[in-house]
């Protein structure tokens with residue numbers, strides 16, 4: 001063990017169970033880059049501007065997020081089917097649950113694992129892979145304070 005090793009130095013297990021918890025429910029943001037917007041628009045046969053108008057919204061910090069439906073489900077989540085754009089889903093969706101804001105502490109990881117049944121299941125992911133994913137997770141990178149954890153827990157979209 002080295003002094004700089006993260007708490008997850010032995011790796012972490014994760015295998016998505018496709019329950020949909022992270023795409024549904026309470027309000028959350030899914031940040032999308034210009035390149036991701038281009039890929040999503042192409043997938044739907046839309047011009048980038050059409051896609052932006054129909055499926056995105058601007059966040060307070062100026063970033064662009066996917067919209068959500070009334071009730072908080074991601075605009076691309078179809079109940080009973082899952083993600084409509086799975087092959088081109090944004091980085092933020094791919095990198096879950098290895099986000100900086102989740103893997104920064106075991107306590108935070110355990111809190112999220114209560115609502116994401118894929119965490120602590122399936123194959124073990126190596127610490128160096130987790131670190132690399134978390135450093136480019138597509139999120140805002142903000143580490144929530146204790147007061148924010150309750151509202152953010154259980155969603156792979158940022159609260």
Ligand code: SF4
Nearest residue numbers: 016017020022116118
């Ligand atoms: S909450 Fe976890 S197990 Fe469920 S769909 Fe999301 S990532 Fe997969």
Ligand code: SF4
Nearest residue numbers: 023074076077083093
């Ligand atoms: S785009 Fe992301 S949050 Fe939306 S349904 Fe697909 S995986 Fe879920």
